[in-house]
Amino acid sequence: EAGVTQFPSHSVIEKGQTVTLRCDPISGHDNLYWYRRVMGKEIKFLLHFVKESKQDESGMPNNRFLAERTGGTYSTLKVQPAELEDSGVYFCASSQQLTGELFFGEGSRLTVL
Amino acid sequence: GIQVEQSPPDLILQEGANSTLRCNFSDSVNNLQWFHQNPWGQLINLFYIPSGTKQNGRLSATTVATERYSLLYISSSQTTDSGVYFCAVVGGASGTYKYIFGTGTRLKVLA
Numbered sequence: 001e002a003g004v005t006q007f008p009s010h011s012v013i014e015k016g017q018t019v020t021l022r023c024d025p026i027s028g029h030d031n032l033y034w035y036r037r038v039m040g041k042e043i044k045f046l047l048h049f050v051k052e053s054k055q056d057e058s059g060m061p062n063n064r065f066l067a068e069r070t071g072g073t074y075s076t077l078k079v080q081p082a083e084l085e086d087s088g089v090y091f092c093a094s095s096q097q098l099t100g101e102l103f104f105g106e107g108s109r110l111t112v113l
Numbered sequence: 114g115i116q117v118e119q120s121p122p123d124l125i126l127q128e129g130a131n132s133t134l135r136c137n138f139s140d141s142v143n144n145l146q147w148f149h150q151n152p153w154g155q156l157i158n159l160f161y162i163p164s165g166t167k168q169n170g171r172l173s174a175t176t177v178a179t180e181r182y183s184l185l186y187i188s189s190s191q192t193t194d195s196g197v198y199f200c201a202v203v204g205g206a207s208g209t210y211k212y213i214f215g216t217g218t219r220l221k222v223l224a
Contacts, residue, residue: 031210033211033212035214041216042214042215042216042217043199043201043214043217044214045211045212045213045214048210048211055210056209056210056211058211059211089154091156093212098210099143099144099203099204099210100144101144101146101158101161102146102158102201102212103158104148104155104156104158106154106155107154107155107156109154
């Protein structure tokens with residue numbers, strides 16, 4: 001069974017550009033989460049989907065970040081326009097049940113120059 | 114929301130030594146997980162342990178939910194154990210479904 005996959009693994013963009021990160025959860029997992037780790041610090045929650053609905057987006061830093069999960073399968077996280085402080089590693093995770101075991105992808109490292 | 118604290122923040126061990134990492138949380142939780150972030154940045158699931166004790170090889174974990182803490186034991190440490198260890202909890206009085214991460218314990222095992 002395939003795990004959580006994320007694309008791209010690393011993206012380098014200029015300040016002001018747009019980047020879209022993609023996450024494919026484990027098949028059958030209705031719960032999909034986005035987290036990020038900035039400057040090697042804590043892993044911070046961004047948002048949580050249940051199927052295609054946003055259950056909790058309290059961690060989204062501002063309106064430059066837009067997450068979607070059309071059809072309740074894969075999800076995208078778009079940053080537009082990117083700022084220097086957006087650099088970090090963006091992790092996607094999925095779980096079968098609401099408070100069930102969480103499985104993480106390998107992360108997408110974003111570098112904004 | 115739930116506060117999660119881990120100790121110690123940094124730990125240096127000689128290969129073969131044992132260690133105990135601690136995770137304290139401020140509210141009742143539905144679940145707790147331990148993760149290892151290896152030097153390549155991958156988050157590896159170690160234990161899914163809302164309560165009780167589990168063992169997997171040289172690693173074991175104990176969660177005492179009533180006292181709001183969990184311990185991760187690493188025995189006979191190896192250089193491949195280096196990295197950052199995170200605990201993450203979900204639940205609490207607010208009924209949130211998001212896992213909250215602790216600040217991590219950075220472990221370096223020296224050959």
